[in-house]
Structure formats: C-alpha cells, structure tokens
Amino acid sequence: MNSIPPNEKTHGIELPQPTAGPMICAFGFTLMAAGIVTNWIVAVVGLTALLAGAVDWFRNANPDSLEMVAPPAREKPTPIVPRPGSVDHLLGDSSHRARIPMEIHRYRDGMIGGAIGGVVMAIFASLWGLIAHGSLWYAVNLLAGTLRSGVADLSMEELAAFSTEGLIVGIIIQAVMAITVGLLYGVVLPLVPRAPLVFAAIIVPLMWSGLTWAAVSVVNPALGDHVEWIWFIASQVVYGVTTGWWIIRSEKIGTMQNWHYVDRIGLETQRTGGNS
Amino acid sequence: MSALQPPAAAGPVPFLSRLHEWVATVDHKKLGTMYIVCGIIYLIVAGLEATMMRWQLAWSGMEVLTPAEFNRLFTMHGTTMVFFVGMPILLGSANYLVPLMIGARDLAFPRLNAFSFWLFFFGSLLLYFSYFGGQGLYGMGSAPDVGWFAYAPLTERTFSRGHSTDYWILGIFVAGIGSTATAVNFIATILGMRCRGMSLMKMPLLAWIMLVDCVLILVALPPLAAAQILLLFDRQLGAHFFDTQAGGSALLWQNLFWFFGHPEVYILILPGFAFVTEIIPVFSRKVIFGYPLMVAATVAIGFISVGVWVHHMFVVGLSPMLNAIFMGSTMLVGVPTGIKMFNWVATMIGGRIRFDTPMLYATGFLCQFLLGGLTGIFLATVPFDWQVSDSYFVVGHFHYVLFGGLVFAIFAAVYYWFPKVSGRMMNETLGKWQFWLLVIGFNITFGAMHVSGFLGMPRRVYTYHADRGWDFWNLLTSLGVIVQILGFSLFALNLVHSLFRGRKAGDDPWDAWTLEWSTTSPPPPHNFDEDPIVHSRRPLWDLKHPDDPDWKYE
Numbered sequence: 001m002n003s004i005p006p007n008e009k010t011h012g013i014e015l016p017q018p019t020a021g022p023m024i025c026a027f028g029f030t031l032m033a034a035g036i037v038t039n040w041i042v043a044v045v046g047l048t049a050l051l052a053g054a055v056d057w058f059r060n061a062n063p064d065s066l067e068m069v070a071p072p073a074r075e076k077p078t079p080i081v082p083r084p085g086s087v088d089h090l091l092g093d094s095s096h097r098a099r100i101p102m103e104i105h106r107y108r109d110g111m112i113g114g115a116i117g118g119v120v121m122a123i124f125a126s127l128w129g130l131i132a133h134g135s136l137w138y139a140v141n142l143l144a145g146t147l148r149s150g151v152a153d154l155s156m157e158e159l160a161a162f163s164t165e166g167l168i169v170g171i172i173i174q175a176v177m178a179i180t181v182g183l184l185y186g187v188v189l190p191l192v193p194r195a196p197l198v199f200a201a202i203i204v205p206l207m208w209s210g211l212t213w214a215a216v217s218v219v220n221p222a223l224g225d226h227v228e229w230i231w232f233i234a235s236q237v238v239y240g241v242t243t244g245w246w247i248i249r250s251e252k253i254g255t256m257q258n259w260h261y262v263d264r265i266g267l268e269t270q271r272t273g274g275n276s
Numbered sequence: 277m278s279a280l281q282p283p284a285a286a287g288p289v290p291f292l293s294r295l296h297e298w299v300a301t302v303d304h305k306k307l308g309t310m311y312i313v314c315g316i317i318y319l320i321v322a323g324l325e326a327t328m329m330r331w332q333l334a335w336s337g338m339e340v341l342t343p344a345e346f347n348r349l350f351t352m353h354g355t356t357m358v359f360f361v362g363m364p365i366l367l368g369s370a371n372y373l374v375p376l377m378i379g380a381r382d383l384a385f386p387r388l389n390a391f392s393f394w395l396f397f398f399g400s401l402l403l404y405f406s407y408f409g410g411q412g413l414y415g416m417g418s419a420p421d422v423g424w425f426a427y428a429p430l431t432e433r434t435f436s437r438g439h440s441t442d443y444w445i446l447g448i449f450v451a452g453i454g455s456t457a458t459a460v461n462f463i464a465t466i467l468g469m470r471c472r473g474m475s476l477m478k479m480p481l482l483a484w485i486m487l488v489d490c491v492l493i494l495v496a497l498p499p500l501a502a503a504q505i506l507l508l509f510d511r512q513l514g515a516h517f518f519d520t521q522a523g524g525s526a527l528l529w530q531n532l533f534w535f536f537g538h539p540e541v542y543i544l545i546l547p548g549f550a551f552v553t554e555i556i557p558v559f560s561r562k563v564i565f566g567y568p569l570m571v572a573a574t575v576a577i578g579f580i581s582v583g584v585w586v587h588h589m590f591v592v593g594l595s596p597m598l599n600a601i602f603m604g605s606t607m608l609v610g611v612p613t614g615i616k617m618f619n620w621v622a623t624m625i626g627g628r629i630r631f632d633t634p635m636l637y638a639t640g641f642l643c644q645f646l647l648g649g650l651t652g653i654f655l656a657t658v659p660f661d662w663q664v665s666d667s668y669f670v671v672g673h674f675h676y677v678l679f680g681g682l683v684f685a686i687f688a689a690v691y692y693w694f695p696k697v698s699g700r701m702m703n704e705t706l707g708k709w710q711f712w713l714l715v716i717g718f719n720i721t722f723g724a725m726h727v728s729g730f731l732g733m734p735r736r737v738y739t740y741h742a743d744r745g746w747d748f749w750n751l752l753t754s755l756g757v758i759v760q761i762l763g764f765s766l767f768a769l770n771l772v773h774s775l776f777r778g779r780k781a782g783d784d785p786w787d788a789w790t791l792e793w794s795t796t797s798p799p800p801p802h803n804f805d806e807d808p809i810v811h812s813r814r815p816l817w818d819l820k821h822p823d824d825p826d827w828k829y830e
Contacts, residue, residue: 015801018300018301018303019300019302022387022390022394029398030395030398030401034405036442037409037439037442060387070800075796078782078784080816080819082819082822083820083821086820191625
C-alpha cells in the first residue's frame, strides 16, 4: 500500500460542510405522512419544512458544493512497521499459500470404497436378520420400508418373507447411500488431520446412528420399533471400517492448485518457463 | 469551494454546539454511529416487548397481558427488530466501515446519507407514536396489532379500526425511502470511489457483500412501498385492492409483501456474513479461503433470494407445480450459503486461531446459523412445511437465523470494530461471560421453541390450555430469556465501562489487514491523511510482510 499526499493548493482536505437541510427535509416529509392520519394542517407544516430543508440543501450543493477544510488531525496514525520473516508457513515450505489438503483421494476410490463397504454391510445386516429373526430378508425388507409405505404395519412373519419389490428397493437404497457416503468419505477424509480411520469407523457411524435414531423416532416411529439399535450401530461401524480402510489405503493425487494455468485449463501447448 | 475553517478547538464545547454538530453532520462515521446507537436503543425496546410476551406465555393461563396487548407486542417486536434494529445497525455499520475499507473520504452523496438517516429516525418515531395517536377518533386500539407482515384483509378498515395500521404503513414507508436512498448511495460509492489500485476483485469482501445487499434493497423495498400505498388507498380512499369482499385479493398482499419479505431476510443476514468474513481470517491468521467463490456465492444468493418468496405461502393453497418450483428454488439457496459455510471453516482449518471475543461470536454464528439454515431446508420441503407452518417451530427457526446468526454476527462486529470507533478496547472477560450467557440463554429459549412447535403450539397465541403438554417447553423458553437478559446487561455494562475506562486500543489492535486499521482510532473526519493506494486484498499485510506480499499470489 502506498499513498497520495493531499492537494497542495488547498493545504488541506475538503469535506462537505455540515447542514441541517437533510434533517429538516426528512422531518417535513414525515410530518406530511403523519398529516394523512392526523390533520391536514400537520401535512402543510410538513410541506413547509420539506421545502425549507430542500432550499437549504440545494444552496449547500449548488452551484458548487459548500465545503470546509478538515482540521488537521490531532494524532497521526502509528506507522506500520514491516516484520519480514515473521510469517508462519502453513506447510513449512514455499508452497505455504496452498489450499489444504494438497493431496486428495480420487473420487472414484471413494465411490468404489463405498460400494464395497455397502456390500460388506449388507452381508453383515443379513446375517443379523438370519441370527436374530431366522431370515436373510428381514434387514432388506426393513431398509425398503424407509421408502415403501405400509412396511411398518407388516407382521414379523411378513418382514421375514422374501419380497421382490422389497429386494429391489432395498438394493437401490443401499447402493445409492453406500456410494454417496463413500464419495463423501473420499472428499472429507483427507481433511481429517489425525486418525482418519477412527473418524470413518467410529465417529461418523455413531453420529449417523444418532441422527437416524432421532429422525426415525419422529418421522416414522412404527418403523423405528423394528430396528435393533445395537445391530444398527454395528452395521454402520462395519461399513465405516471397510470404506474408510479402502479409501485410506488408496493412492493420493495432488490437487491442481500448483499446476500452471495452461495445464489447468487443458491447453495442449509447449510452455517455456513459468511456475509449475 | 467556500473554504470554511471550523473554529479551533479550545476548552469544552457547549452542549448545544455538540448537539448541532451531530444533527447537522454529513460525516459517514457520525451518521453510522447514530444509526447503530438508535438500533441498540430499539433492540432494548424490542427485547422488552419480547420479555413481556415470554412472561405471559411462561405457563398456561397466565394473565399478564390481555389478548389485544399481546397482539400489539408481537407486531411491534417483529416490526422493530426487522426495520429498526436490523436495518439501522447493518446500514450504520456499513456507513462507518465501507468508506474506510475502500479508502474513500465519505459516501458519494453525504447529504443524501444524512437525509436517509433522518428518514429512518423519524419513520421509527412515527411508528411508535401510534401508541399515543393510533386510537384515532374511534378510541380503538393503539399500536399496530396486525403482525409484522400485516396480512390482508386483517388490515382493512373493517377489521383494523383507528389509525394504528396507518402508522405501521407510514412509519415503515418513510424509513423504507431512507433505506432505498442509502442503497443508491452505497452502490455509487462502492462502484465509483474506491482508492487507487482497488479493483473490484481486490475489494474487501465486506464491500462486495454490501454492494449485493444494496442491490437487493433496491429490488425488494419498492414493491413493499407500492403495496403499502395500495393499502393506504384501501384504508383512506376506499379502494379495494386487498378487500376480498369487494373483489380485492388478499393473496396479492402476500405476494407483494413476501416479494419484499424474503429478500429482506437476506438483506439482514448478508451484512452478518460480511462481518464474519472479515473477522474469521484475522483471528485464524490466514487469508480468506476462496475469495472469488465467496464473491460468486454472494451474487448467487442475491439472485436466488428474489425467487423464493412463495415458500412463505405454501399453506395458502397454491398449485402443486408452483409449490414444487419454489421448494426447489428455496433449497437452491442452500448451495451458495453452503459454499460460504465451507469457506469460513476452510479458512479456520490449519489456522492459528485466537479465540478473542469477536472470534467467539463469529464461531457461535457459524454453529447457530448452520442450525437455522438446516431447519430452513426442512421448512422448504412442502409436506414438512404443511405440518409445522405457523407453529413455534417456525419461530424457533427464524430466530436461529436472525438471532443466533445475525445478532451474534453483530456482536462479533461490535467487539471487533469498537476499538476503531472509540479508540478503546472492550473488556475481554466481560465479553466472554456475555458470550456464554447468550449462547446458553439463546439455545434454551429458541431450541425449546422447536419442540413446542413440533407439539403443535401455534405462534401468535396469547395463552394456551394446561392440557396441551406445552407448559414445560414454554417455561424453558421463558427461563432462557432471563439468562439472555443477564448477557445483554453485561454487554451494556461492558459498552459503557469500555467507552470511558477501556484500555487504549491503538490503531491496529488485532493485527488486521484492511485499510480501516491503517488510520487512527477513532479516525479523523477525513479518514486518511493521504489517499491510500493498494496492491492486494490485504494492503496492510503487504506493508507488514514485504517479503511475502499478497499481490504476488492474486
């Protein structure tokens, strides 16, 4: 930052001269408005004040703006002292202006990890259905119940029975959710500074379970009655461990932020010099 | 030029001279200060109105207020908070800060600026004069009792006798003209008076956000003024624009009002965004994350916000197609707002964060505004809205946005820029006590409102039966108000104490980077002895760190 000295001819800085004109104008205008609900005389007084204020305002601004020379400041601003070498570099090198994270996982890896986690989670949940309710289809029917109407009214026997519609809806829900959450894991995990696997396997499953518990108990309490929450949390943890492990072990790639502009916009040309 | 040299300061200035100095001033800093002082006074008034309402609702069957008094109180509370607390504090802050931040000596039209302030001031007095003059010749009512949205046909003469509704119309109309003029003034200033070197993309984000905010004011306020004139015609000249029994349309009022009303929410919250956008980088010791995206998100919010007003009307019986379109557009606002949230958090990540009071408030803003934004997404969903429309859930939602968001952002701004305005620091210990009291009180009050809303409690009822199961949640809400009052009292104490006894601040107490910190605290009438020239978005950073200036990277 540099600065331009004030006008030498005037030996000071010109500022608009104070005037009560605008205040009188505003007062007059308000009185005119008040006259509508009080008495026409109030409105006439308001109009008079408005005109008087307007004349004063006009004379203040025409033909030339009335101005005063600002009195010299009593105090001068404290000079800004340069502090070279005092910047803490975020990454400890010349790329300290970079946006973190510098490296991310491929979106593809997040989606694949999510899909694998979704399959493992489905196997685990089906096993729970088999052990607890003697049916492989119990869990998928329950999952389908988040979109299908009337599932909450089904008996335990009906929930345990095979249903083509339930299977298709359940698979779609599981696939969409698993892949989407996997993608989110892929984006978020590089931002977690320490122990990303703990974040993926414990923290997020617990938070998601809490949110689901709170939402189901309000949105569809009848459906919530069929869910066994310990198993629910366990299946979320299974998903988190699998997906998180897959993503964390996948290769990281650098973001485009340090690329040359020409490379970033995808121009195929030969460059000479410049940043890379 | 008529060179008038003011008399040299010698001895104490007489009271009348000082009064005249303030009344006749055209200086943006004094006008900004007057806006903010008026806003704080009205905040106290509106707070007392809310306290009375919460006293009445603390338990079922209370008789602290009559139904008519209750109606007046919620009308005046809402109207005051939106038009005479939010608007003046935000326009006042922008008045004070924008010229300093862009290196200008004043706004483009200083006298128009004074006119705008006085219109706001007298407009607000006109509204509150209704407590004395609202009865008119009928001896009916005093203050307006039609809600801050003044739905037709409740506002027609048949249902609203006397003049209270007229005072509501006129008071807001007069103040609205002032706000519109201020918007013109800011747009001209920001586009035409930036210092040398400050291209639009080197401008502080506060100035960018105020530019978009003022465009929104220009788009949103004229339809309200037009609707108010039509309503005045109905009431004074016997027209029937909103008289449903004579072929008028009550929906027309709702459309006109909410075409103003929803952008108004963004007009209020955008300056809150501006405050935290300036504060978070300074206290994270990092440059703001994604400046160009922040600008784009602000502009996007401006555009989208004028196309969402029908979400206030989901329960009036519009077609499913219309409801679906406005549900989509309302959800769309979440995208640029989400970008901003991510950018604020990304600015904090990896930073050396200092949790001084301004940063505490900015962090509180992030958390609470996020909750308000999320319930806003719920409410944008038509079936959900049908279930909780006009319930206390909605009241809780918008208080999370406008109190948990905006008021916390305002407190962040007050604690951040008070040293610049007064030359003295506010007390950090008191500030932190106030913060925690407000966080606790606010969340008790407005968190509990969500539950009572879910349990079916409608808003605007003056009492309720004991068998509804609402007593506990209402008592909790009212107890939260007591905690908030303690917080506000600490703020008043801190403000007065710091003004006279506060530690000297110096020119740049936060080691900040924008131009206002390069001049004295408080700044001289002419702002800068010499016109600044900037080379980057953080001109003071460049001066402090010549070995690592920003302009190399922008």
